Structures are given as C-alpha cells and as structure tokens.
Amino acid sequence: MYSYTDFDEAFVRERVAQFRAQVERRIDGSLTEDEFKPLRLMNGLYLQLHAYMLRVAIPYGTLNGRQMRQLAMIARRWDKGYGHFTTRQNIQFNWPELRDVPDMLDALADVQMHAIQTSGNTIRNVTADHFAGAAEDEVADPRPVAELIRQWSTDHPEFQFLPRKFKVAVTGSPDDRAVTAAHDIGLRIVRNEEGQIGYRVLVGGGLGRTPMIGKVLNDFVSEADLLPYLEAIVAVYNLLGRRDNKYKARIKITVHENGIEDIAARVDEEFTRRKSLFSGVDQEMLTAIRAQFAPPAFEAPQTAAFDLAFAENPVFRSFVDTNTAAHRAPGYAIVTVSLKAHGKTPGDATAAQMEVLADLAERYGHDELRISHEQNVILPHVAKRHLPAIHAALSTAGLATANVGLVSDIIACPGMDYCALATARSIPVAQQIATRFDELKLEHDIGALKIKISGCINACGHHHVGHIGILGLDRAGVENYQITLGGDGGPDAVIGERTGPGFAYDQIVPAIERLVYAYLDLREDREETFLETYRRLGMEPFKAALYEDEEARADAA
Numbered sequence: 002m003y004s005y006t007d008f009d010e011a012f013v014r015e016r017v018a019q020f021r022a023q024v025e026r027r028i029d030g031s032l033t034e035d036e037f038k039p040l041r042l043m044n045g046l047y048l049q050l051h052a053y054m055l056r057v058a059i060p061y062g063t064l065n066g067r068q069m070r071q072l073a074m075i076a077r078r079w080d081k082g083y084g085h086f087t088t089r090q091n092i093q094f095n096w097p098e099l100r101d102v103p104d105m106l107d108a109l110a111d112v113q114m115h116a117i118q119t120s121g122n123t124i125r126n127v128t129a130d131h132f133a134g135a136a137e138d139e140v141a142d143p144r145p146v147a148e149l150i151r152q153w154s155t156d157h158p159e160f161q162f163l164p165r166k167f168k169v170a171v172t173g174s175p176d177d178r179a180v181t182a183a184h185d186i187g188l189r190i191v192r193n194e195e196g197q198i199g200y201r202v203l204v205g206g207g208l209g210r211t212p213m214i215g216k217v218l219n220d221f222v223s224e225a226d227l228l229p230y231l232e233a234i235v236a237v238y239n240l241l242g243r244r245d246n247k248y249k250a251r252i253k254i255t256v257h258e259n260g261i262e263d264i265a266a267r268v269d270e271e272f273t274r275r276k277s278l279f280s281g282v283d284q285e286m287l288t289a290i291r292a293q294f295a296p297p298a299f300e301a302p303q304t305a306a307f308d309l310a311f312a313e314n315p316v317f318r319s320f321v322d323t324n325t326a327a328h329r330a331p332g333y334a335i336v337t338v339s340l341k342a343h344g345k346t347p348g349d350a351t352a353a354q355m356e357v358l359a360d361l362a363e364r365y366g367h368d369e370l371r372i373s374h375e376q377n378v379i380l381p382h383v384a385k386r387h388l389p390a391i392h393a394a395l396s397t398a399g400l401a402t403a404n405v406g407l408v409s410d411i412i413a414c415p416g417m418d419y420c421a422l423a424t425a426r427s428i429p430v431a432q433q434i435a436t437r438f439d440e441l442k443l444e445h446d447i448g449a450l451k452i453k454i455s456g457c458i459n460a461c462g463h464h465h466v467g468h469i470g471i472l473g474l475d476r477a478g479v480e481n482y483q484i485t486l487g488g489d490g491g492p493d494a495v496i497g498e499r500t501g502p503g504f505a506y507d508q509i510v511p512a513i514e515r516l517v518y519a520y521l522d523l524r525e526d527r528e529e530t531f532l533e534t535y536r537r538l539g540m541e542p543f544k545a546a547l548y549e550d551e552e553a554r555a556d557a558a
Contacts, residue, residue, distance in 0.1 A: 002063050002064075020103060020106065021106075044117060046120075050423075054094065054097075055097050059092060062133075074352070075105055082352050085415065086372050087376065088414075090128045091119055092372070093415075095419055122165050123157075123163060123167065125167065127148075128179060129144055129170065129179055131372065132326065133173060135335050135382055140173050145290045146224075149228065150171070163238070163239055164243055168185050169186045169231075170184040175492060176491065179374070180490035180494070183490060203217055206494075209251070218234070237271055242254075319445070324405045333383060335383070339404055340378060344439075346432070362380060365391055407447065407449070409439060412463055415428065415456070423457045425474060427455060427471075434513055438517070443517070448527070450531045451469075452469045452513070453469075460472070467497060468497075469513065483499060484500045487532065501544060501548065
C-alpha cells in the first residue's frame with residue numbers, strides 16, 4: 002500500500018497546524034460559527050444533530066494494522082469508544098470535543114492518515130473495489146490509479162470550490178463492487194482489442210433526491226490520457242454546473258440538462274487543451290505508485306487444517322460459505338468481517354474490535370485491511386490454513402456473524418440518531434429487520450438480498466440501488482417509510498421502482514417480512530435470487546403482497 006513521501010508528511014502536518022489555529026480562534030470567539038464552517042468542512046469536521054462529527058479518509062478503503070489500531074486509540078481517547086464505517090469507505094467519530102479535534106488530526110498524521118476533503122464542494126475520498134488486488138475476476142488492481150487521482154485532486158487549486166461535492170469510484174472487476182454507475186465519475190478498468198489497459202468512463206451518476214445512473218462518456222481512455230481527461234471533465238463541470246440551486250448543482254443535472262453528446266464534445270475540446278500540460282509526469286508518478294501496490298509473497302497452499310475444520314464444524318462452515326470469496330492465489334481466501342451483528346448498529350465497531358482486526362491483519366493477513374462501501378471490513382489476503390484461528394478470534398470479539406450479502410447485512414445511514422438532515426430513523430429499522438429475520442431463521446434460505454436504508458432524501462444509505470430500498474421521510478411530523486424494489490448497484494446498475502404509499506415506523510418491518518415471504522413463494526427454485534425473481538415477474542405480485550392488509554381492510558369497510 003502507499004506510503005507517504007516527505008512532501009505528503011509535510012503537507013498533512015501543515016494542514017493540522019493551520020486548523021489548530023483556526024479551532025483556537027473559534028473557541029476564543031475570534032471566529033463565529035458561520036465563519037468557522039467552511040474552514041472545518043475543509044478538514045472533515047461536521048456539526049451534527051448532537052455534536053461535532055469528524056470524518057476520516059480511508060483512501061480507496063485500504064489501511065494497515067497500525068492505522069486501524071490508531072483509529073481504535075482515537076475512538077477510546079477522544080470519542081465514546083467506537084467508530085462508524087461509512088458507505089464512502091471512511092470512518093466517522095460522532096462525539097469529539099472541538100478542542101480535541103486538532104489532537105485527533107495529529108494522531109492521524111502519525112499513521113499517514115487525515116480528514117482532508119472528506120467534506121465540502123470538492124473532490125471527495127476516492128473509493129474503489131474492496132476486493133482490489135485480491136479478486137479472482139480482476140482485470141487490474143484499481144488502487145494505484147485511485148491513489149494517483151487522490152494526489153491529483155488533493156488541494157487542487159481549480160477544484161476546491163466546485164458547484165457541489167464530487168465523487169469518483171474505480172473498479173478493476175467486471176463485477177462492479179464499487180457501484181461506479183452511482184458516482185459523479187465512475188471508472189471501470191478494461192482491455193481493448195490489442196490487450197491494452199484503459200478505462201471506460203461513466204459520468205453523471207448519483208443518488209439523492211434526483212437519482213440517476215451514470216452514462217458512458219468514453220468507452221476507452223488510455224492510462225496515459227486518463228488524468229488530463231478527468232481534469233477536463235471536472236473543468237467542464239466547474240464552468241457549467243449550477244450554482245443558483247444546490248439541489249440542481251451536481252454533475253448529473255449538468256449532464257441531464259446539456260445532454261451527454263454536448264458534454265462529451267466539451268470534454269474532448271478541454272482535454273485537447275489540457276493534455277499537453279501533463280507532459281507525462283503523471284505516468285511517472287503512476288509507475289512509482291504502482292510499485293507500492295505489488296502483491297504480497299503468497300505461500301504455497303496448505304489446506305489440511307482448513308479442510309478438517311470445514312468438515313467437522315458447521316458454524317465455521319457457515320462462516321466460510323457466507324463470508325469468504327475466491328482469491329486469485331491458490332490456497333487463499335478473501336474474508337469479509339460483518340459489522341452487522343443482529344440487533345447492532347450497521348457499520349459500528351468498538352475500539353476493542355478494531356484492535357482485534359488490526360491484530361488479525363498483522364498476524365494472518367499480510368498487514369492489509371479494507372473497508373467496503375457496504376460498511377464491513379475485509380481481510381483481503383488470508384491463507385486458508387489460518388481461517389479456523391481467524392474465525393475463533395472473530396467469534397470472541399463478536400465479529401463472526403455469518404450474514405454477508407444476506408438480509409441482515411443492511412446498509413444504513415446514521416439517520417435521525419445523529420444526522421441533522423435526517424427526517425426519519427434508519428438505524429433502529431435496520432436493527433429490527435435483522436433481529437426479526439434472525440428470529441425466523443430464514444436468512445440462509447432467502448439467500449442473496451441487499452436491503453439499504455436512508456433516513457432522508459439525500460440517500461446516504463444508497464436505498465435507490467437496494468434490491469429492497471427503504472427511504473424514511475417526515476409526513477406531517479410522523480415518520481413514513483417508502484419502499485423501492487429492484488434496484489441494483491452492479492455492472493448493469495438500475496434505480497429501484499417505488500411500490501406505492503409508505504408505511505409507518507411500526508409497520509415497516511412487517512411490510513418487509515411480507516415482501517420476503519412473497520419472494521419465497523414466487524421463486525422458481527432455491528437458486529433464484531430475490532432480484533432475479535423480481536426481474537422475471539415484475540412489481541405486481543410483490544406489490545399485492547405488500548399491501549394485502551390494506552386491501553383487506555378496505556374490502557371490509
């Protein structure tokens with residue numbers, strides 16, 4: 002993974018010192034909150050419903066044991082003993098005191114981390130496939146180019162005050178685990194007919210109050226042309242993007258209002274002008290960066306201990322079947338550690354749990370960890386012979402829930418428990434759904450099913466691309482939950498379709514239960530997933546099941 006240069010170190014330390022002075026001025030009253038707001042947002046500090054919240058960048062979701070252990074220390078010393086991993090592959094600390102934030106940033110800098118550009122109308126933390134560098138189906142590791150984009154975009158003088166926030170995602174796999182089509186720019190690594198590596202560039206994706214799937218701007222951009230091409234896209238958006246209405250300021254609206262053909266022509270013109278300005282230095286940087294992402298030295302397969310445990314221990318077998326994925330190296334596996342234990346807050350990890358994950362990465366996982374946009378933690382390189390020991394340690398720490406990809410592996414935003422923008426609770430709904438299906442003992446029979454919950458129209462829980470999406474809204478002071486079906490964030494991404502009227506807080510869990518039972522009755526066999534059944538039959542049978550109680554009451558009346 003990438004290690005800071007002397008320049009990186011000096012840059013981050015200078016920003017911490019600068020912000021420390023700004024915090025001191027806010028505390029002594031020299032700065033009002035309105036004056037302080039743009040300064041704190043540049044350093045990832047939000048003012049939430051109850052307290053400040055610090056959002057820490059985990060670029061492309063990659064960190065090592067020392068960094069995870071430092072996050073645990075920060076949680077224990079300056080927060081309430083836990084952190085919240087987000088759908089942007091970041092971590093948030095929800096309860097810091099303002100006076101402590103500079104010390105937190107200094108502690109982050111000690112392990113080559115920061116909170117720069119995790120907020121504001123600028124290019125945010127670059128995200129990537131959480132199986133990067135390990136996945137069996139990967140064309141190429143997307144992390145080196147994600148790091149190049151991170152360096153290019155950090156403090157870029159032209160793009161610090163864009164019309165709105167700007168998000169970039171990169172995947173190296175045809176199975177798009179980075180949800181690139183829901184980003185302002187999505188990059189998919191591909192090979193052309195000559196076998197050369199390049200990028201399919203999508204633009205104008207995004208969720209929120211106006212959900213849109215990104216459109217292909219260019220089918221193939223070479224590695225040499227990528228950075229000037231990206232700069233051309235952002236430059237065109239910076240000039241064209243709406244600044245009169247923040248709800249229409251994202252690039253998806255710019256693309257919609259101008260048309261993809263017009264945007265493409267403008268980008269091509271700007272690219273031609275800017276290309277010569279790069280003079281190949283970006284490719285020299287990419288070569289140096291790529292050397293830092295060389296794969297670890299994988300050992301020869303030794304699976305006897307794994308095979309024995311898999312045959313004799315059904316609990317371990319369930320964990321392996323559900324929480325591991327195929328690795329490119331023989332005798333290895335990718336392990337996803339669920340942060341969705343039934344009844345717990347999705348994405349939360351205690352300081353003690355973070356320390357366990359750090360220990361496991363250092364001892365068994367080539368000192369690598371990943372954070373997924375699905376709010377779980379990944380050990381990307383694990384020799385199968387170590388899986389029994391890892392499972393035992395995870396079980397002791399409350400981290401061995403075998404539910405990855407199942408109905409209780411729910412993405413949820415903080416909702417009204419934390420967020421000042423939220424209009425409904427999302428965490429309790431996620432907890433109740435997970436607990437209910439655990440009680441029913443149906444999860445493994447249901448199979449693959451992605452439920453995503455947002456507590457407001459900003460869609461931080463990605464509900465639009467959930468197989469079942471839940472959106473919490475305020476209706477005359479009462480929480481009301483809309484349901485969408487058929488969304489998907491994969492390579493053929495699609496926005497879910499709204500079913501109809503929403504449900505009250507105490508009705509939403511029974512409604513989801515009716516949907517799932519309908520699926521179990523409608524599927525052709527146990528191999529057909531919820532999404533496949535929905536695509537085969539459409540909305541109507543699910544809608545009938547969802548509103549059957551209301552229809553029965555109407556008939557009785």
